[in-house]
Amino acid sequence: MIFTKALKYEDIKKNLDIENDVITIIGCETCARVAGSGGEEKMKVLAMKLRSEGYNVKDGYMVPTVCTPKIFFAKLNKDVNTIISLACSAGSSNLERSYSEYKIIESTEDIGLMVTDTDKEIIKVTMPYSGHKNELGNEYDFYTGNKRENNNGLPIWEVK
Amino acid sequence: MIISLRSISYDDLKNQLSKDDKIVINSCNTCIKSCGIGGLQNMTVLENMLLADGYNVLGIDLISIGCSLNLVEYHRQDIKKKEMYDEATVIITLICEDGYEGMKYVFKDKKVISITKTLGTGNFTMDRGVVLTHPFESTGLEKNSEGYELDEVAEKLGLFEDFFDEDDAAFKDEEYVDIIIDGEEVSAIKNQNLLCVCEENGIEIPHLCYNEELSEAGVCRLCLVKIEGRKDLVPACCTHVEEGMKITTNDEQLNKYRRIILELIMASQNHNCLTCSKGIPTPLYNCELQRLIRQFGIEKSRFDENNEFMPVDNSSPVIVHDPNKCILCGRCVRACEEIAGICNIGFINRGSETVVAAGLNVDMNQSDCAACMACVNACPTGALTEKVIHFTGKDWEPQKVYCEQM
Ligand code: SF4
Ligand code: SF4
Numbered sequence: 126m127i128f129t130k131a132l133k134y135e136d137i138k139k140n141l142d143i144e145n146d147v148i149t150i151i152g153c154e155t156c157a158r159v160a161g162s163g164g165e166e167k168m169k170v171l172a173m174k175l176r177s178e179g180y181n182v183k184d185g186y187m188v189p190t191v192c193t194p195k196i197f198f199a200k201l202n203k204d205v206n207t208i209i210s211l212a213c214s215a216g217s218s219n220l221e222r223s224y225s226e227y228k229i230i231e232s233t234e235d236i237g238l239m240v241t242d243t244d245k246e247i248i249k250v251t252m253p254y255s256g257h258k259n260e261l262g263n264e265y266d267f268y269t270g271n272k273r274e275n276n277n278g279l280p281i282w283e284v285k
Numbered sequence: 286m287i288i289s290l291r292s293i294s295y296d297d298l299k300n301q302l303s304k305d306d307k308i309v310i311n312s313c314n315t316c317i318k319s320c321g322i323g324g325l326q327n328m329t330v331l332e333n334m335l336l337a338d339g340y341n342v343l344g345i346d347l348i349s350i351g352c353s354l355n356l357v358e359y360h361r362q363d364i365k366k367k368e369m370y371d372e373a374t375v376i377i378t379l380i381c382e383d384g385y386e387g388m389k390y391v392f393k394d395k396k397v398i399s400i401t402k403t404l405g406t407g408n409f410t411m412d413r414g415v416v417l418t419h420p421f422e423s424t425g426l427e428k429n430s431e432g433y434e435l436d437e438v439a440e441k442l443g444l445f446e447d448f449f450d451e452d453d454a455a456f457k458d459e460e461y462v463d464i465i466i467d468g469e470e471v472s473a474i475k476n477q478n479l480l481c482v483c484e485e486n487g488i489e490i491p492h493l494c495y496n497e498e499l500s501e502a503g504v505c506r507l508c509l510v511k512i513e514g515r516k517d518l519v520p521a522c523c524t525h526v527e528e529g530m531k532i533t534t535n536d537e538q539l540n541k542y543r544r545i546i547l548e549l550i551m552a553s554q555n556h557n558c559l560t561c562s563k564g565i566p567t568p569l570y571n572c573e574l575q576r577l578i579r580q581f582g583i584e585k586s587r588f589d590e591n592n593e594f595m596p597v598d599n600s601s602p603v604i605v606h607d608p609n610k611c612i613l614c615g616r617c618v619r620a621c622e623e624i625a626g627i628c629n630i631g632f633i634n635r636g637s638e639t640v641v642a643a644g645l646n647v648d649m650n651q652s653d654c655a656a657c658m659a660c661v662n663a664c665p666t667g668a669l670t671e672k673v674i675h676f677t678g679k680d681w682e683p684q685k686v687y688c689e690q691m
Binding site for chain 2: 126127150154155158164165168169172173184185186187188189190192193194195198199200213214215216218219221222235238239240241242243244245251252254255279280281282
């Protein structure tokens with residue numbers, strides 16, 4: 126699975142135009158939800174915060190996978206011109222290609238690939254992207270993306 | 286999704302094996318399958334190649350999500366697979382490099398061989414198949430939102446664009462039998478599944494409970510056929526061909542029975558296609574029940590419809606379970622046991638009260654579900670579907686798409 130971290134709110138906001146953007150938020154139910162950078166709650170928090178500051182957030186869609194044609198389950202409102210993607214960057218590329226006339230705003234950063242344990246609800250970064258090599262072996266909690274203190278929940282190699 | 290290509294040739298693979306090895310082939314059933322180098326069919330191809338070349342292959346095993354370590358561990362400990370895995374000395378795994386790390390951990394007492402190179406992340410597209418949009422720096426490729434097609438990447442990086450070629454192995458000496466299907470002579474591999482033999486020969490037999498990734502069950506009774514010398518009808522999906530079999534797959538009596546079964550299924554629950562995500566067939570989803578009902582030209586069931594409405598379970602963040610559309614084929618139950626390795630869902634109650642339920646009849650989000658989607662992918666109707674939610678209004682209220690209520 127793909128491990129992503131949420132960008133800071135200010136970094137998302139700086140790409141939005143409060144006057145002209147009519148926004149929908151599209152969230153991914155798969156990797157980004159597990160990684161804690163996406164999911165239902167994160168979408169709501171972002172939507173409500175943007176709305177409270179005067180941004181025109183029309184609605185949102187949660188689809189099974191943003192990196193596949195399942196994004197077309199989202200039936201965009203005719204007024205919408207901007208999509209905030211709560212998915213990995215491959216998901217955002219799919220949105221860019223499929224909705225080329227819309228402004229696509231990324232809200233996450235790819236960290237690398239991860240293995241998981243769905244019982245312990247632990248994520249472990251196994252193949253970090255360049256720029257995140259120090260993440261190798263780091264462990265995070267499911268759904269929140271909170272860093273775990275020790276990296277020995279899934280001891281697949283010698284603990285760092 | 287994670288994008289990988291095959292990195293070794295069949296000869297490279299054989300160079301890592303010895304004839305004394307006891308081999309198990311397993312595969313993740315997610316990204317690697319979409320990349321064309323994993324899944325049941327490819328495992329079967331490789332198994333046949335290695336057997337033809339004299340290697341000792343103990344078996345194959347499909348795993349819903351190979352990068353979930355606990356699921357791999359459950360497969361290893363599964364009562365039906367444990368002996369096979371315990372005996373194995375080598376695991377050939379069709380999985381991305383990420384999952385390979387976990388596979389080496391779970392099978393640390395064995396030699397684990399990977400055949401893939403993982404190149405980054407990308408998309409599954411309808412027109413171009415899988416494309417690589419975010420390559421790892423190590424590939425030397427730039428990020429490309431349009432996406433690189435896999436044959437192009439394979440050529441650039443000196444990798445293989447598809448799975449092993451069966452012609453690279455010795456000829457597999459199979460025992461063939463001659464049978465007669467609907468008056469036509471057919472040659473088939475001895476003990477091959479009759480339903481599959483028919484399909485390979487262009488003869489379609491209606492079925493709902495059979496799925497090639499799962500064990501045979503024979504519960505829907507739609508594929509009943511006549512075999513000369515057998516006292517009664519037999520399910521093609523549980524019959525294995527033998528020399529001289531004479532089979533009738535299609536006549537007035539069989540089609541009458543099939544029609545009655547389909548009408549009974551229609552009447553048994555509320556099969557309202559207008560509020561179902563599988564209602565409109567697409568390459569991603571199609572309702573197998575609806576297809577058969579159309580094929581048989583059934584417009585209305587002659588039996589009284591059961592109007593009792595059962596609550597829909599929306600509790601899972603990713604799955605909707607609508608028991609009103611369930612036909613009790615058991616594909617989900619077998620998928621959860623055999624592909625997920627969990628046995629989280631099963632049948633509860635008896636007779637007309639029978640339903641599929643998670644755990645000890647708890648809501649899906651209270652159960653041991655790993656959200657691996659093996660059950661959803663196996664379900665032939667709209668009873669188990671992926672969740673799509675539309676958030677609207679002042680309070681961002683969730684509303685399920687394709688359904689009247691949340
Ligand atoms: S219930 Fe379905 S999604 Fe959950 S573990 Fe079983 S097969 Fe996977
Ligand atoms: S939920 Fe789907 S797969 Fe499971 S028994 Fe019902 S129809 Fe079959």
